[in-house]
Amino acid sequence: MKKIITALLVCVALGGCMTPREMAKSFLGTSTQELEDGRKEAAVKVFDYGYDACYAKLEKVLSRMVNVSIYARDKSMVAVYYTAGAVVSTGSVASNTSTGSVVSVGIFFRAIDDAHTEIAVSSPSRSTRELAADRIFSGMIRPEDEGKSL
Numbered sequence: 001m002k003k004i005i006t007a008l009l010v011c012v013a014l015g016g017c018m019t020p021r022e023m024a025k026s027f028l029g030t031s032t033q034e035l036e037d038g039r040k041e042a043a044v045k046v047f048d049y050g051y052d053a054c055y056a057k058l059e060k061v062l063s064r065m066v067n068v069s070i071y072a073r074d075k076s077m078v079a080v081y082y083t084a085g086a087v088v089s090t091g092s093v094a095s096n097t098s099t100g101s102v103v104s105v106g107i108f109f110r111a112i113d114d115a116h117t118e119i120a121v122s123s124p125s126r127s128t129r130e131l132a133a134d135r136i137f138s139g140m141i142r143p144e145d146e147g148k149s150l
Contacts, residue, residue: 032072032079035106035122042120043133046112047140054117054140055109061139071104078107082123082132103128107136 047054055075062068062080072079082105106122121136123129 032077032104032106034124035077035079035104036108038106038122038124038129039108039120041126041129042106042108042122043129043137044118044120045133045137045140046116046118048115049117049140050114051109051111051117054119057140058107058109058119058136061136064139065135068105076109080105080107080132082128084128084131105129105132 047057049057058078062070062078067083069081069083070078071081081102083102103123103125105128108120108122110118110120112118119136119140121129121133123132
């Protein structure tokens with residue numbers, strides 16, 4: 001009995017106010033809590049798409065990004081692992097970031113009205129947030145990039 005109580009106390013101490021589900025997601029490396037907490041510093045832009053069209057357009061944009069891997073999604077957000085350090089081609093300009101690290105990025109949706117949707121891009125890394133937001137936002141508004149890798 002003492003072992004069970006000790007185990008519960010350790011879980012509560014380590015998890016704080018986390019739900020068991022969030023604790024498991026954190027342990028597995030798929031938690032989005034840090035991204036949700038960082039929304040107050042997110043890069044934000046409103047697009048002239050309804051919610052469903054905006055979400056579908058974002059999925060197309062992400063599928064063309066060679067250094068992005070989706071690890072979580074629901075109806076209001078998409079979380080990706082963004083690999084810095086790969087050569088990234090955006091139109092005619094190629095850039096090479098130096099770290100080679102993997103950083104999580106959260107893309108959050110909010111319907112403004114039937115024809116407008118807000119996208120907020122969040123990341124624990126300011127430079128990754130800015131780079132990812134720039135690539136995502138430009139991909140959302142440039143129809144000439146259809147079919148190209150971003």
